[in-house]
Amino acid sequence: MTTGAGLRAAREAAGLSLSRMAQRTHFAKSYLSMVETGKRAVAPDVITAYEQVLGVPLQADFGDPLRIAHEWLVAESPMVVHRRAGRQVGVSLAKALEDRVVELRHLDDVVSSRDLLPAAAKELGEAQELVGTASFSEQVGRRLFTAVGELAQLAGWIAGDAGRYADAQRTYLEGVGAAEQAGDRVLAAQLLSSLSYQLANVGNPRDAALLARTAVRGADGATPVVRALLLERVAWASVKAGDVHATWHALDAVNDSYGRRGAEGSEPEWVYWLDQGEIDVMAGRCMIELGRPHDAEPLLSHAVAQYPAEHAREVALYLTWLAESHARTGDLDAARDAVARAQHHAAIMPSIRTDTRLDAISKLL
Structure with a gap:
């Protein structure tokens, strides 16, 4: 790497x-x-x-991401080694766990959920056992519980992408408990917001909207980009629930909050992926749901064109939304072309979310 x-x-x-x-x-x-x-x-x-x-x-020295994920799965983690030695957990192990969370998070960009889920579940389980059995200072404990909460958010997201929704919900809620132990209300809000996004897609959108709004209200001290992310989940849950006013209000608030972002390095690492392109994709998706595909198409086209090709899952997903915008404006040739491109990327990095979207577009066409 x-x-x-x-x-x-x-x-x-x-x-x-x-x-x-x-x-x-x-x-x-x-x-x-x-x-x-x-x-x-x-x-x-x-x-x-x-x-x-x-x-x-x-x-080139990143190597084969799938090989890295496999090595992660079969190798002993620093947590296991520390626990076996019976040493008190200190700053060095907290830092090692934090670094592993970051590495695992970035692997999720390039490794399919099916392949990465076992490694993520193993890492989370070992981290949970560590904080449940080891001794450490209050300061180190806050860092450890924060890392467990971040791992739970990531593992829940990966499980949901693999179609294991019950596991994802359980993991998110376990992460909320860890975030509360760490005294990190913003991280707790991120976990609840992630769960709301899942509920908006495969559950009750009204429950999702309530949960998303609760996350925003509870995120005391959230930085501008984090707040923009939480508001995006409000917008998506609202549009799925049919609340047009709340959708537009949330989208406006997303742009306002993102516009107040600070210098590089001022945000939590776990929100590294949220940029203007991602915000435009969410706005485009909401516009399609609101019956405005003409407005959605330029936003989606530009975002897809800028997205790294190695992030094949997201490229495939966003191409399905671009295909829908074309289809709903009557440009079926462009829609079929976008679907073909989406299928190509989906074959590289399979995802239940992508499969679901492709099924929906095929019915539309």
């Missing part, structure tokens, strides 16, 4: 200062410094930016 140290070595080998790299990549120097020193995760868009500036491939 590409590391911060690897990025720094490649930059220094090219004779570029960190300031110059920040200018040429348009990332903040402080953010790149944290990435290169391992204080922030190495996001795919940072790797791509370095590659473009340096003119050399850097992602």
Whole structure:
């Protein structure tokens, strides 16, 4: 996997200062410094930016993501080693767990839920056992419970994407308990909001809307991008529940909140993926549900064109929405082309969500 140290070595080998790299990549120097020193995760868009500036491939050392997920599954984690040794859990293990959560989260971008779920469930189970049996200080405990909550959100999301909705709901709620132990109300809100998104798609949309609004109300101290994410779930649940006014109100609030975002590095790592393209996709989806496919098409087209091809699941999903926007405006040729592209990406990274969307579009066509 590409590391911060690897990025720094490649930059220094090219004779570029960190300031110059920040200018040429348009990332903040402080953010790149944290990435290169391992204080922030190495996001795919940072790797791509370095590659473009340096003119050399850097992602090759990521290796085979599926192999990495398998090695994660069969290898002993630092938590198991620590527990066997009977040592008190300290800052170093908390940091190791936090780093593993980040790595697992980014693997979810490129590994199918079917292949990643066993590793995520194993990691969560070991982390839960650790906090239930080990001794640690209050400060370390907050970090450990926060990591467990983040793992639960990720494992729940992966389970839901694999169609295991009951497991996902149970995992989300377990994560809320961990977040409460950590005193992290924003993380608890993210877990409840994730559950609301699942309910909006496969449960009762009205319950989903209530849960999503509750998450926003309870997220004291949420940063602008996190608040935008929580409001997106309100918009989606509202449109699925048929509440037009609440949908538009939430979408407007999403844009307002995202517009207040701070500098790179000012948000929790777990919201790294939410950008303007993702916001446009959600707006486009809501517009289709509201019967405005003409307005949805340009938003979806632009977002899909900008999305990294290696994130095949999301590309496939968003292409199905683009196909629906074309179909509902009567451009069936464009709709079939988008479906064919979606099927190509779906074959690379299977997902129950994608399969469900493709079935819906095939019926529409």
